[in-house]
Amino acid sequence: MAKRGDVVIDIEKCKGCEVCISACPHEVLSLSSEVNSKGYHYAVKVNSGCTGCANCAIVCPDAVITVYREK
Amino acid sequence: MSENLVNPENLVYKKTDAMTDRVLHYCPGCGHGTAHRILAEVIDELQIQDQTIGVAPVGCSVLAYYYFNVDMQEAAHGRAPAVATGIKRVFPEKYVFTYQGDGDLAAIGTAETIHACNRGENILVVFINNGIYGMTGGQMAPTTLEGMKSSTSPFGRDVKSMGSPLKITELVAQLPGTYFATRQAVHKPANVRKAKRAIKKAMEYQKHNKGTCFVEIVSNCPSNWKMTPVQSNEWMEENMFPFYPLGDIKVPEK
Amino acid sequence: MKELRLMKGNEALAEAAIRAGADAYFGYPITPQSEVIEYLMANKPEDRTGMVVLQAESEVAAINMVYGAAGCGKKAVTSSSSPGISLKQEGLSYIAGAELPCVVVNVVRGGPGLGTIQPSQSDYFQSVKGGGHGDYKLIVLAPSSVQESVDYMRLAFDLAFKYRNPVMIQSDGIIGQMMEKVELFEQQKRVEPDYEWATIGKKKDKPATFVTSLQLQAEEQEKVNLRLQKKYREVEKNEVRFEKVQCDDAEYLLTAFGSCARITRKAMEMARAKGYKVGMLRPQTLYPFPTEEFNKMAEQVKGILTVEMNAGQMVEDVKLSVCGKTKVEYFGRFGGMIPSPEEILNALEQKIIGG
Numbered sequence: 001m002a003k004r005g006d007v008v009i010d011i012e013k014c015k016g017c018e019v020c021i022s023a024c025p026h027e028v029l030s031l032s033s034e035v036n037s038k039g040y041h042y043a044v045k046v047n048s049g050c051t052g053c054a055n056c057a058i059v060c061p062d063a064v065i066t067v068y069r070e071k
Numbered sequence: 072m073s074e075n076l077v078n079p080e081n082l083v084y085k086k087t088d089a090m091t092d093r094v095l096h097y098c099p100g101c102g103h104g105t106a107h108r109i110l111a112e113v114i115d116e117l118q119i120q121d122q123t124i125g126v127a128p129v130g131c132s133v134l135a136y137y138y139f140n141v142d143m144q145e146a147a148h149g150r151a152p153a154v155a156t157g158i159k160r161v162f163p164e165k166y167v168f169t170y171q172g173d174g175d176l177a178a179i180g181t182a183e184t185i186h187a188c189n190r191g192e193n194i195l196v197v198f199i200n201n202g203i204y205g206m207t208g209g210q211m212a213p214t215t216l217e218g219m220k221s222s223t224s225p226f227g228r229d230v231k232s233m234g235s236p237l238k239i240t241e242l243v244a245q246l247p248g249t250y251f252a253t254r255q256a257v258h259k260p261a262n263v264r265k266a267k268r269a270i271k272k273a274m275e276y277q278k279h280n281k282g283t284c285f286v287e288i289v290s291n292c293p294s295n296w297k298m299t300p301v302q303s304n305e306w307m308e309e310n311m312f313p314f315y316p317l318g319d320i321k322v323p324e325k
Numbered sequence: 326m327k328e329l330r331l332m333k334g335n336e337a338l339a340e341a342a343i344r345a346g347a348d349a350y351f352g353y354p355i356t357p358q359s360e361v362i363e364y365l366m367a368n369k370p371e372d373r374t375g376m377v378v379l380q381a382e383s384e385v386a387a388i389n390m391v392y393g394a395a396g397c398g399k400k401a402v403t404s405s406s407s408p409g410i411s412l413k414q415e416g417l418s419y420i421a422g423a424e425l426p427c428v429v430v431n432v433v434r435g436g437p438g439l440g441t442i443q444p445s446q447s448d449y450f451q452s453v454k455g456g457g458h459g460d461y462k463l464i465v466l467a468p469s470s471v472q473e474s475v476d477y478m479r480l481a482f483d484l485a486f487k488y489r490n491p492v493m494i495q496s497d498g499i500i501g502q503m504m505e506k507v508e509l510f511e512q513q514k515r516v517e518p519d520y521e522w523a524t525i526g527k528k529k530d531k532p533a534t535f536v537t538s539l540q541l542q543a544e545e546q547e548k549v550n551l552r553l554q555k556k557y558r559e560v561e562k563n564e565v566r567f568e569k570v571q572c573d574d575a576e577y578l579l580t581a582f583g584s585c586a587r588i589t590r591k592a593m594e595m596a597r598a599k600g601y602k603v604g605m606l607r608p609q610t611l612y613p614f615p616t617e618e619f620n621k622m623a624e625q626v627k628g629i630l631t632v633e634m635n636a637g638q639m640v641e642d643v644k645l646s647v648c649g650k651t652k653v654e655y656f657g658r659f660g661g662m663i664p665s666p667e668e669i670l671n672a673l674e675q676k677i678i679g680g
Binding site: 017018061062064 | 078084108258264301
């Protein structure tokens, strides 16, 4: 079974470009209905399928995603 | 249950310290941020943050020195390879890179680009090619594709009167001073990993004074292409990659 | 320890750059100054002091290489002649804006355009009024001998680093090409830069350094300009240099700079022989200009004749200096022509003494 992972998104720095969403192999991410202080919808986790592969983080142009994975 | 994963021993990816904490001014989805980050990660991984001097161009990445947490100089438009030459010649032990867009590197700075490569300056040139002038608002670049619309080619680039898109990386690869030339992208995880490996290789070559290393990154410009970031990446794959195919163009002989 | 040599002006500049402890020279050949880079290449400063010499692909590239080296806190110098100096103006503006120290030699030839390779002083305006875009000043030194070429190279580096400002040595085709006896100063040590403004590699626990002339906010750009203007006022207060010849009893004043001052001095002696009480004031710094000295002299003399190898450029600064207190006239030859002492004396008699 795949390892479990988690992501922490700095929503204030997220610009809602959605590049991470299409990069996630497990459809963990989606765009928020809320906006941040700059007016951007931001990336949010919508399920617990994250495996900590970090694909979202490495394509994030704004380096707002931190990734964790169980040992 | 997932909260308890968020602790330091489980950390697998975080923003490198070789980048500052400033919010990037780039448009949503622009490849510049990713290109900055992988270059910064390489500097971090090679532990050369205190020995690296970068040169920022004129263009969208004019403020690159706000984001790289290394000493940097801001060059006049197109002159980054000359500025980098000045730095490298007085500091041959330092790691020197330029970070330039297509207008800066392949139009106004063509002479500086070619001659720095021809002298085999031991520098890394990171060349971001998105086929358009971003900062000034979407004018035609030397790399704008045939038929591609821009604010100065509103009916599409007509190669008869405007010339053909310039494959500058293939051009500099012909020069004996160019040691390594490659074309990469940073829109998908696999591409980011490859591009980062290329940059890392280039920095390692610099350590051994092998000559100029030239890493082109074909990138997007959602704002001036007038697309969403995800659409722009698809458009880039369909239109830019056929003309600017990804892969190594010149690799060191074994 | 005196070391005397017979040297061409351009070669003397090159030797002086090595001896001043320069770290790097970047240049591009152009007549009448190519001897500077030729001398450097032949004399292997890399072996003597570790100084780097590189022939760039253009004057544009050369000045930007200077920017890069200067941004590292290194002593960098370039040289060219008028059309090449025009190409360097972009870089000079950036260097002035980023407040970097460097030395630029202009061995002036006649213009405009490709002009002529013969000597001229027609780049005065370009040198002292800015040259490139934006509100900035170069410190401009005008040697009138091979000896001064040597001495000013060392002085130029001192001033450049004292004020973090580009310094121009404005020579011309005569001074650059003629041979004279010179006394060379001793070899100065090259120094490893450790300036907080220089990019020498990020220090641990300190923010990274960046060299830039860009300010996005108008308020910040105005602050930069105010700082520059404050610096220029300091330069004007501290660095004015000039030579006065037989001015104590002078009723008429001749003024000229560079090579032209040598000819003008001869004209002054001829005028003295004819019984006219004529003195000469020779600006050695074109910026800062000896404004006060001209203003003082204006109260003493009946008229001032500026003699220039251009169509009348310094005359404007002399007029501004004297505030209408005395008559100021101009005489000159240009396009590569050199005035004779007789012509100058004639002009003095016609325009100032008889006029």
